[in-house]
Amino acid sequence: MWAVTDRLILPAALRAALLRHVQESPSLETCGLLGGQAGRAISLYRITNLDPAPAIAFAMDPREMFAAFREMEARQEVLVGIYHSHPMSPAAPSARDLAEAAYPGVAYLIVSLQTADAPLLAGFLFNGSSFVPLTLAAD
Ligand code: ZN
Numbered sequence: 609m610w611a612v613t614d615r616l617i618l619p620a621a622l623r624a625a626l627l628r629h630v631q632e633s634p635s636l637e638t639c640g641l642l643g644g645q646a647g648r649a650i651s652l653y654r655i656t657n658l659d660p661a662p663a664i665a666f667a668m669d670p671r672e673m674f675a676a677f678r679e680m681e682a683r684q685e686v687l688v689g690i691y692h693s694h695p696m697s698p699a700a701p702s703a704r705d706l707a708e709a710a711y712p713g714v715a716y717l718i719v720s721l722q723t724a725d726a727p728l729l730a731g732f733l734f735n736g737s738s739f740v741p742l743t744l745a746a747d
Contacts, residue, residue, distance in 0.1 A: 616647060622649050637665060639668050640652060641689065653672075692719075694719070706738070715732070
């Protein structure tokens with residue numbers, strides 16, 4: 609069963625925490641996971657980007673991912689979202705994002721930092737073969 613279908617509820621505090629995280633390193637792709645229940649994001653898990661070219665790509669630290677999944681399980685959450693930033697490109701999945709998408713039914717959140725003072729957050733649902741736009745609701 610998919611964790612997310614037509615929309616993801618992203619409470620304002622969590623949205624702010626996500627934007628804060630990606631804005632700490634605006635020239636690098638920053639990434640993390642969102643745990644939650646029933647299409648609602650509840651917890652944010654910062655994950656280190658280990659990609660050798662972190663300005664243009666991200667690769668999540670597998671140990672930190674594993675730790676996050678354990679913590680979600682302890683909190684009775686499931687993976688509802690995966691976020692990362694695009695320092696210099698739009699808030700849309702890249703060809704590589706699609707090639708590496710591995711979690712159908714999970715929201716992919718992308719923050720574009722092209723306009724420094726106005727980060728743009730967009731959501732997409734990976735349906736197993738492509739990304740479709742996803743509504744991010746505050747509540
Ligand atoms: Zn990307």
